[in-house]
Every structure is written in structure tokens, then in C-alpha cells.
Amino acid sequence: MSATTVARALPTFHVSRQGIRRAGYEIRGYVRSPETIVFTFLFPIMLLGLFSVVFGGDGPTSYGPGLPEVSAVDLYLPSMLAAGILLSGLQNLAIDIAVERHDGTLKHLGGTPLSPVSYFLGKIGQVLVTAIAQAAVLLAFAVWVLGATVPTTIEAWATFAWVFLLGLVTSAFLGIGISALPRSAKGATGVVIPIVLVLQFISGVYLFFWLLPEWLQNIANLFPLAWLAKGMRSVFLPADYATLEQSGERGLGTIAIVLLIWLVVGLVLSRMTFRWIRRDA
Template identity: 50%
Template sequence: MSSATAPVREVTAKPLPSTLTVGLSRVGLEVKQFFREKEQLLFTFFFPIIFLAIFSAVFGDSDFGDGVNAATYFTPGMIASGIFLTSFQSLAITIAMERDEDLLKRLRGTPMSPQSYFIGKIGLVLVTSVAQFGLLLAIAGLLLGVDIPTAPEKWLHFLWIFVLGTASGSVLGIAFSVVPKSGKAASAVVTPVVLLLQFISGVYFVYSSLPAWMRGVAEIFPLKWLAQGMRSVFLPEGYEVNEPGGSWQLGLGALVLSAWLVVGLVVGQRVFRWTRRDAG
């Protein structure tokens, strides 16, 4: 008695998800993890908003010239500071902690490409920066009386300044994440650097009132140009005469931010580590 031979079914392997698809899925995971960390959320996300409210209360009766009050003057600096916190500081600390916990080592052993991991991190920066900016702007406009710009060219300036600021801050944060020797030391190493840059870059003080040597140091780093660019968006026309250079220097600011973006990319590729230093 002969038996019929069962037909052989061809099994077609499903193609692996693309680098972009995996990276976008990482964005959702990174955002969920970020909002679950209450301490990081409070310091990184609400720190500029809290400081803007404090400065507005302390300097509420001060006149910064051309009818600009404290809330209006400090809003651009707090926006720039928020971008730097969610990009440079957040990435430098979290990546150092993930490396120390061997999370990066485990991820490196999966089919996920390094590019997908970094897409997830940069996507996190974009989402949190936009959300923080929206909340800060709502509070500044509705509660603190800040006039929100309506001219389209102002928002075009804001767009490229925002993109260059988040991009340069992100790659510099990734590169700087190798500096802390351990995840526990990351906050102690990164936070003082950010605070120092905030003090000399016109975030917490009127920039023109700072000593000339301090302004000279600040001009080397991106936060000063990010804050100055934001002032060009949110302060009234003609206010640039109060700047030390007598203008917003947007072209020079774009060059400096672009230069730091390139430096961060080059240095990050050379020094980035997926494992702890003691792992060899």
C-alpha cells in the first residue's frame, strides 16, 4: 500500500525590521523610561520652568529696557537651558549609567544596530525638548505675561536654532558620557559642567553685565550661542543693541553650533564605549 507524500511547504523568513523602524520603536521605550524616572524628570524637565518662575518673582519690578520685564528677558535663556538639559546633560548621565549597568553591552549583543540605539536617544531628546518648550511657553505666556512672537520669520529662526541646538547638545552628550568613570559618578561629573555653562552664558544673568573675560570664555561653547539665538526670537526688534556685539550675530552662532555638532560627531565616534572601562 503506497502512502501519499505530504507536500513540502516553503518557509519564507520574514525580513528583519529596518534600522529606522527599530530606532523609532526605541524612541517610545526611551520616552516611557524617562517619564518613569521622577527625579530625572523633575530636574531635567521642570528645572528651567521653576527657575523662570523664581526669577520673574524676584526681578518682577525690574526694567530690562525697551519695556522688557524679567519674565520676557529670562524666557529665552530658560528655553536654551532646557534644550541643553534634555540633550547634553540627560544623555551624558543616562548613557553612562546604562554602560555601568551593562545594558549597553547586552544591547550590543542583540540584532539591534548601534544606529537604532542612537535614533532612540535622539528621538527622546526631540520629544522631551518639544514638550518642555511647549509647557514653558504656555506658562510664560499665560501666567507670566510674556509676549509670544507672531512673526513667521521669528519662528523660522527658532526652528533652525532649535534643531542645531538639540543636535549639537545630543552628540556632545553622547561623547561626554565616556568621561564619568562610573554611572554613580555621572551626575556629579556632568551637572557642574552644565551649571557653570549656564552661569557664564547669560541664562541666569543679563549677559551684557558679565565680565568681558567671562563672556570670552562663554563664546567658545554652544550654550551661549543657543541662548543668544533664542533672545533674537523672543525679545523685541532693536533689542540687539543691548548685546555686547551690538547684534544677534546669528550667522556666527550658526557656525559655532555647527562646529560643535561636527566635533561631537567626530569625537563621539572615536571615544564612545559600549562597555565599562574595567571590562577591557
């Protein structure tokens, strides 16, 4: 290896090491915040239990002519997994970074050797660890407590893995990007949570997507959550249920393309809006 190659590799290694250390700090801060755990970690689990009890009293049901019967927990599990990714990535980071910007934390970090890339790596590392833990707990709760049926093929779990990771990174960068919207720390939740709630209602999380008006489905399809939820449905619902989708098919290729487009949008927004110091400071 040449001296030039070593010189280029050392800064990259330093930034990565800083990012890993920052991720550890972020994870410790996350687990010490009860309100964050409740609203981004336990919320999908509580909703899945609630929906399963409220809508599962009649047992498994067929939701279309010739379609196999599925239980309420099986029907809502994909939606709650998608919602968990959005909450862990977009909502958590948007509020967290907005608060840090307005309470002076980012200004302090800007005066340290920590680079913005290491800061981003730390945030995304925290989101990755907590989202994986959340999904694992949600799946365990669904299977062992509520009796959900999960896929048994490697292909299905491989699809779950790439939809989960791509959706999570996309949500994380979008969260970083929109963290500039709140004008105060107190207003962060008031700005971000309504956006997240509206997206969930129109994207097939709380209401079955195929029951929504077509014009509302078209609007939802402009945003990533609808495609993330569709990707999860393609993993956990029987293949025949693809006929209920707006396109009449699972469309995994389209899902990947849309999420990648939004990932690029999130990267651009993050680059344009992120500052250590508020513009009005």
C-alpha cells in the same frame, strides 16, 4: 528601482525602524523616572517662575538707554529655553548613557541586533520629543501664567525652529560624547552637572550676558550654550536689544556656524568614545 538599490535601502530602513522603536522605549523610560523629569523637564519652568517673581516686582524695565521696557519673564524666557535644550540634550543623555554603560545595559544591548546608529536614533528621538514638550509647556506657562510676550511673525518662529533643532541635536551628540567621562554610575551626576551649571552661569542663563566681564564672555563664546542663548534672545527680545550683545548685533549666521561646528565635534566625540562595553570591563 534596481536590485542593488533595494538591497542598500533595506538595511537603512531596518536601522531607522529599530531607531523609532528604541525611541518609543526611551520615552516610556523617561516618563517613568520622576527625578529625570524634575531635573531636566521641570527645572527651567520652576526657575522661570522664580526669576519672574523675584525680579519682576517693579514691572517692565528698560535695560539700556533708549531701549524698550521688557518684563522679567520676557527677559528670562530665552535663557530658560536655551537651558532646557542643554538639560534635555547634553545633561540627560550624558548621565543616562553613563549609567547604562556602568550597569551593564549597553553590554546587553551590544549582544543584540540593535546597531549603535539605531541606539543613537532612539536617544535623539527621546530627546526631541521631550524637549519639544518641555518648550511647549514652558512657553504656555510663560504666556498664560506669567504674562510673557511672544513673537507674532512667521520669520521669528522660523528662527526659533532652526535654533531650537540645531541646538538640540548639537547638545544631544555632545551628551553622547561626554558620557564616557564618568568612571562610575554614581559619579555620573557629579561629573556632568557641574559642567552644565558652569556653562549656564557664564553663558547668560542665570546672569545677563551683557553684564558679565568681557573676558568671561569671550570664554563663554568658546562653547555652544552662549550662542544658543543668543539665538533665543534674537527671537524673543526686541530687536533694539541686539545692541547689548557683545558684537552689537544678532549675528544669526555666526550662531548657525558655531552650532554646526559643535555638532561636528559632538559627532566625532560620539564616534570616538562610544563603546557597548567599558574599556576597563
